[in-house]
Amino acid sequence: MTTVARWIGRRLREAGIRHAFGLPGGEVVELIEGLRQEGVEFIVTRHEAAAAFMANAYGQATGRPGVCIATLGPGATNLVTGVAHAYLDRAPVIAITAQLPDAKYTIATHQALDLMALYRPITKWQARIDPGNVKAVVERALRVATQERPGPVYLMLPSSHAAAEVDDRPYPAPEVPARGGSAATVAPEAIRAAAERIERAHRPVLLVGLSAARAGASGQVVALAERLGAPVIVGPKAKGTFPEDHPLFTGTIEMLGTDVLFDLIASSDRVIAAGFDPVELDRDWTFDAPVLNVDTVPADPYYPVDFDLTGPLVPTLAALAEAVRPGARWALEEVAEVRRRLRARIDVEVPGLSPQQAIRALQAAFPRDTLIAVDVGAHKMATGQVWQSTVPGTFYMSNGLSSMGYAFPAALALKLVHPERKVVAVAGDGAFAMSMAELETAVRVGLGVTAVVLVDGALSLIEMAQERRGYPSTGTRFGNPDFAAVARAFGVEARTVRTPEEAEVAFAEAARADGPFLVAVHVNPAGYRLK
Template sequence: MSEKKVATEVVETLRDMGVRHVFGVPSGGWVDYMEALRVTDGIEFILATHEGGAGMMAEVCGRLSGAPGVCFGTFGPGATNLATGVGEALLDRSPMIALTDEMTEPMRGRVTQMGIDHQALFAPITKKTTRLRADGVRAILNDAGTIAMSGRPGPVHVGLPVGLSAEISTGGDAPAAERLKPAAPDRASLEQALAQLAKAKRPILAVGLGAVEAGVRDSVIALAEKFDIPVVLTPMAKGMLAETHRCYVGIVFHALSNIVGETHRDADLVVAVGYDPVEFNLEGWMPSVPLVNLDVEPVDIDRTAYPEVVDVTGDIALSLNHLLSGSMAKKEWDFQAIADRRSLMVDLMSPNYEQLGPTKVLTLLREALPPEGIMACDVGAHTHLIGQKWDTPEPRAQLMTNGWSTMGFGIPAAIAAKLTRPDVPVCAVVGDGGFLMTVGELATAVRYNIPIVIIVLTDNDLALIRIKQQKKGNPIYGTPVRDTGAIGGPDLFGVPVKTVSDEAGLRTALAEAFQANGPVIVEAIVNSLEYDALVLKKDKA
């Protein structure tokens, strides 16, 4: 067996794990790894503009591919920049391996340029943080991959001591990284859950991103249909049930959540399926009724306020199958009332304003984007509207960060989605505030000629915060993005900009943008006051 340098062993191990892209901003210590990436088939380095963008791209890559997304940052500021994307992987539950330069052992703890303790930095925002050794490259990285992909997915940090890349790898083979199957739930909790469901007259299913990860869409639909159980979704579980399905109620926490609440306030049992409170705590919307929780981890809830909890911890698919095996009467819900509330929300989110607004932009974009397309959105008032309004045909066809909730997510997410699913049309919807946070990643899209469509909702307003100001009776201050006007000229970083302010112009711009061979910005000048009547409603009756 020929000798391999650590850098080569690292890259080949990642490639064998299913990693196809490594995102980052290089350093001197990264040069050997970059060379290994250059000469190794099946994996490539993607130069990002900022380590934060690299981390976000890696998170989405992991979310869509199932293999760990991989990113790199250098000492100090490189690592702290990267941390934004690493935290995103933690709270949005995506597998990731985050690599950073680290000092050699004699220099750890010493005062030196760019020197901070990366192990301490990443400990609170990862599932594990560790350090690479020449005698354990495959073992350490494959262990990191297994941890990242198993249970609730998340990031693992691996420090790369400077100079290690050129050493000879001596560790040999190791067990391959794998996603460990959740344990089977215990029989007693399954029977308790079934008994609770059987005696309930008006149960409701609350489906979260853990159900997406578990791949139980068909079982959720079957359970809802078999027993006539209404379903609410968290925003990141969009696509688990069609918005037109008779059992679909709506999205908790997002636009018009008060209307959604008119259904779940009448529930006498909540069955949470992969419900992750990282998106929205159950206490924020759930009535004071018993809870059955089907998840890979016990529920995080105030047990004083909600004392009747049945935790069914383990494989969600097995838990759902047990509930489906039950024999009981259909539940006592008024599905016509639920349908009427769905129709009301559709009407309210389709106002007939003369001036172009975010609701009309989303309607026309949904018409322009093919059903198999992916839409990534940023964070802001438009996110709340998208959560309730955007028809999502399958899970992860709509990408948002609702656990970490970092502004600036939209552009890096779209880039990563297109790299991961190159045959699928991809677009991003961003507000002008979020756009400015990661606008530099347009250079990444140009560098690799990534054909994505970026829709910028320009309202010169941090609308979500402005609405909160006004609810408190405060004057508008610190929330206008600029006085007036558009984001720029005919192009930015070489990306053509199509600026529109009416429906006809938007239709034409979208049609042309989706035919382009590279990135395109469609800037829609919109009135942010449209949000005021739709978002930040009461979630709990």
């Protein structure tokens, strides 16, 4: 016999999950002990939202569900933002919270909430664990979280059940699906019909998205683009899937200067959406060019699709590349001109240090396979366009939910998954303040992540929205601590920079460091205001 808690830990370990993240309460003590006994390390965070963000990044980086744990009441409510992020950013996550014991649930009021109802709108599936169903529930959670499109599942564990006994007999466990969904192939006639539509186009554009990144379809996307000689635009969650030093690359949609890329789409006569998830779009789709959707699931009705090619992305894109007639539809000089226009649009000269200069100096100091997690705010728009991703699976961003406070916890999880790689978190001062207590987590766990804080004393993205409407800046300015001093108080090496030269020196130091490092970069926010 074993306990419910140990069974959960055992099955997670068998599924390849090595870590769980959370902030405990007395009601999850048995669960945490069960994980420990079965070899799953529980890492305590300083806030439940950070635990969920770590589980998100863990899930996206490994393809296996990330696990986050919280107690009942406020623990469960604090976890919600990170779980909602997983839902909209398509990350496989298993979120587990405690609940009152069965005998008290219907009569107690202290910390009593309908947690199943709370999590229902932001998860793919919800279940209440008891000794009779724990085996089946955990198996289904592993499967549902990873099936296309991936996302979070919620498991509620009444505290009276965690120590209850279950038998040790194995439960029939199907293999957790691989990235990219079903192994079924697409019918050759569907491939041919899609190819015929593409061949009728004179100026096709390839729009590459999150599903292609998740499927590991980088090689197939490159082959299709080169076969067509078509320019490529990537979504923010797909950066690196198409190498951004390739002559057919143009830019990242929905980031700084995206109007240049929207002009490119408007000038095309066929859009090939390769794994492009509409959750990556923040603007209305107003283009006339017909869209051919290639994805693991049928197209969402966000934009009109005239052909839906549904199947596993790696073989489907490979077959499509083979089927279309080769030939350059665009001159390379035309594509290069789009890149020049975009660069001219986003490079704003300002006194002091611009955000764009800071990001380029950061990239110059770190290896090309550096993992980078980017937070939400004006700095996200700049980093998403300026940072050049040439290696798949290296760029992480909260985009579907766009939640501030994401980057530093996500970077910690990425360092756990890839301890041999350099890992950087880029956050604005407003965003970093939401998660800077996790500096202690970095030190305690020994995670050598570089935190780059772009300091301007404002919520610049909101302030610019006020300016566009002719309103005065209201509720967007704030004071900051000395971020470098705060980092040192946590035991983190830190620097403060205000010039391009200082930034280059500090980033070079950070790239050489083995332990956690923070660089507070004072930028001129006028750099976010494009010409």
